[in-house]
Amino acid sequence: MQMKTYFVTGTDTEVGKTYCTVALTRALRAAGRTVSVLKPVASGCEAIDGVWQNDDARALRAAAENDQDYASVNPLALVPAIAPHIAAQEAGVELSVARLLQLTADTRQRRDDVLLIEGAGGFLVPLNDHESYADFVQALQVPVILVVGMRLGCINHALLTAEAIRARGLTLTGWIANSPQPEMNRYRENLASLQQQLPAPCLGTIAWLEPYPARQLVADRLTG
Known part of the structure; x- marks a missing residue:
């Protein structure tokens, strides 16, 4: 049986994509699923x-x-902590959809139940001068999970990302509301607006947890 694959993207950088992908991985494993990550x-x-x-x-x-x-x-591991396409240029490394498809082929052919692929930054982060991460997802034709960073501007960022996903013929299968900061003014009102306007179910909400907690605790906080 072929693995069910999901691509995890965010409304921006530093919104908790890894945090949420770890939570999803732990939650799936707790439910008895085997998980590959990429x-x-x-x-x-x-x-x-x-x-x-x-x-x-x-x-x-x-x-x-x-x-x-x-x-x-x-x-593909790059040293500078900057946008991937700039880091690749500085390192003299080819970064393209074709290259990523080649580099990830073995992992995508594993026999686990689920594969979670985490992107870099937002959905349209460039890979090179004419391709973006969105082109990679479009080539894979897999559903997308969106991590919404709950902070000022999140509604606009989330709706724009959902529109970009839909424009490429892809499915937004769900989204996670993650709080990358201790407090957000009118959190409940913003969450309600997102629940009403995003064309996919909310898979869960993760509140601010500081200091960085045990990974299982993060999974436990992924609640709808």
């Missing part, structure tokens, strides 16, 4: 045991608790 491109990497690694990709790998090695989770 972060095709990661910038801001550091050398660990002689291998360039990214903290987000490491968190995903730890949450999955499967037999994936680091390269199968994050096949």
Whole structure:
């Protein structure tokens, strides 16, 4: 049976995509599902045991608790903590839809129940001068899960992202309201507007938790 694949994107950078993907991974595993994880491109990497690694990709790998090695989770690791296409240009690395499809082929052919693919930044983050991450998702033809960072401007950002997903013939299968800051003015009113206007169900809400909690606690807070 083919793995059910989902692409996790965000309304912006630093909205908690990894936080939520870890929560989804833990929740799926608690429900008895096996999960593969994939972060095709990661910038801001550091050398660990002689291998360039990214903290987000490491968190995903730890949450999955499967037999994936680091390269199968994050096949393209870039050092500068900047937009992937700029980091790739500086490193002299090709970054394109075709390259990502090639680099992720083995992971996408695994036999787990679910594959969660985490993007970088927002849905339209560039890969190069003429392709974006959205083109990669369109090539895969997989449903999208949107992480909405609950802060000022989130309604506009969420609706624009949903429109971009729909414009490419893709399905927004659900969204998560994540709080990347301690407080948001009129949180409940903003959440209600999103629930009314986004064309997909809310998969859960994750409140601000500080300091960074145990990963299982994050999964437990992913509640509808």
